[in-house]
Amino acid sequence: MYVVTPGQQKGGVGKTTVTANLAAISGEFGLKVLAVDLDPQSHLTLSFGQQARKGYSLGDLLNSQVNPTPTFDEVVIRDVAPGVDLLPGDERALELAENDIDNDKIGGLLRLRTLLESVGERYQLCFIDTPPKIEGLGVVAMVASDGIVIVSEPQTLSFASTKVYAAKVAQVANSPLNPNLRILGVLLNKVVEGEESQFITGLLRESGLHVFEQSIPASRLASKAAAGGIPAALANRNYGIGKTYRAVADEISDRLTEVLTAPEMAG
Numbered sequence: 319m320y321v322v323t324p325g326q327q328k329g330g331v332g333k334t335t336v337t338a339n340l341a342a343i344s345g346e347f348g349l350k351v352l353a354v355d356l357d358p359q360s361h362l363t364l365s366f367g368q369q370a371r372k373g374y375s376l377g378d379l380l381n382s383q384v385n386p387t388p389t390f391d392e393v394v395i396r397d398v399a400p401g402v403d404l405l406p407g408d409e410r411a412l413e414l415a416e417n418d419i420d421n422d423k424i425g426g427l428l429r430l431r432t433l434l435e436s437v438g439e440r441y442q443l444c445f446i447d448t449p450p451k452i453e454g455l456g457v458v459a460m461v462a463s464d465g466i467v468i469v470s471e472p473q474t475l476s477f478a479s480t481k482v483y484a485a486k487v488a489q490v491a492n493s494p495l496n497p498n499l500r501i502l503g504v505l506l507n508k509v510v511e512g513e514e515s516q517f518i519t520g521l522l523r524e525s526g527l528h529v530f531e532q533s534i535p536a537s538r539l540a541s542k543a544a545a546g547g548i549p550a551a552l553a554n555r556n557y558g559i560g561k562t563y564r565a566v567a568d569e570i571s572d573r574l575t576e577v578l579t580a581p582e583m584a585g
């Protein structure tokens with residue numbers, strides 16, 4: 319199983335939307351996919367029209383104080399989209415888990431990784447949705463991941479947080495916590511064609527980051543579908559937005575092959 323986190327320090331850039339759509343498309347491509355909701359807001363869970371049963375969410379799996387701990391099979395919600403299983407989030411449970419993880423320094427940071435490794439034979443791809451953080455659960459996701467797709471809006475403020483986030487990923491990759499971690503590239507979201515997006519793309523490339531050719535335009539269909547509990551890529555299969563997400567998934571998959579065959583340092 320290869321684990322990807324669409325991450326970013328900044329909120330509202332589209333991490334959850336991208337995560338849901340990439341998971342849904344990968345499932346449609348015929349892969350067995352696990353989607354993991356590691357953001358206390360639990361919007362990934364909502365994006366698939368789901369809700370965790372009380373006591374049976376990802377937070378309960380990660381919290382050593384929960385006794386007895388539920389099993390993965392009791393928590394996972396199967397077939398939330400073709401080929402996709404979901405580890406659902408619950409706000410309170412994940413906040414409690416984060417406190418518990420904080421109290422257990424290194425061991426805490428490894429918990430999600432260990433959990434995912436225990437089901438690594440069952441899935442080919444895993445996507446983790448994270449809160450906009452470079453500490454706490456943000457690091458838990460970096461430790462559990464093989465590749466990071468940095469989601470960014472083509473704006474000056476997002477460029478600044480992209481650099482901060484990339485630096486944190488590099489720090490984790492250069493530590494014993496996860497030496498195999500790689501940044502796959504920066505995915506630009508909510509793009510309105512114009513000089514600013516070209517300028518930011520240039521800045522990102524100059525700073526040594528790979529920027530995916532395929533970006534995602536600002537589109538009302540992207541938000542509307544998420545609110546309806548079905549990712550846009552499935553709800554609007556035959557429209558531009560559905561085709562765009564497919565092209566993004568293709569490019570990430572090509573980049574993955576490239577990175578796996580020619581290892582390089584993060585960033």
Ligand SMILES: Nc1ncnc2c1ncn2[C@@H]1O[C@H](COP(=O)(O)OP(=O)(O)O)[C@@H](O)[C@H]1O
Binds near residue numbers: 541
């Ligand atoms: N390509 C897009 N075009 C327009 N709106 C988008 C796009 N991607 C995401 N959104 C909307 O932007 C808001 C924030 O997206 P979300 O995925 O929740 O971001 P994050 O998880 O990074 O906080 C949501 O209302 C979402 O529907």
Ligand SMILES: [Mg+2]
Binds near residue numbers: 333334335357361448
């Ligand atoms: Mg989110």
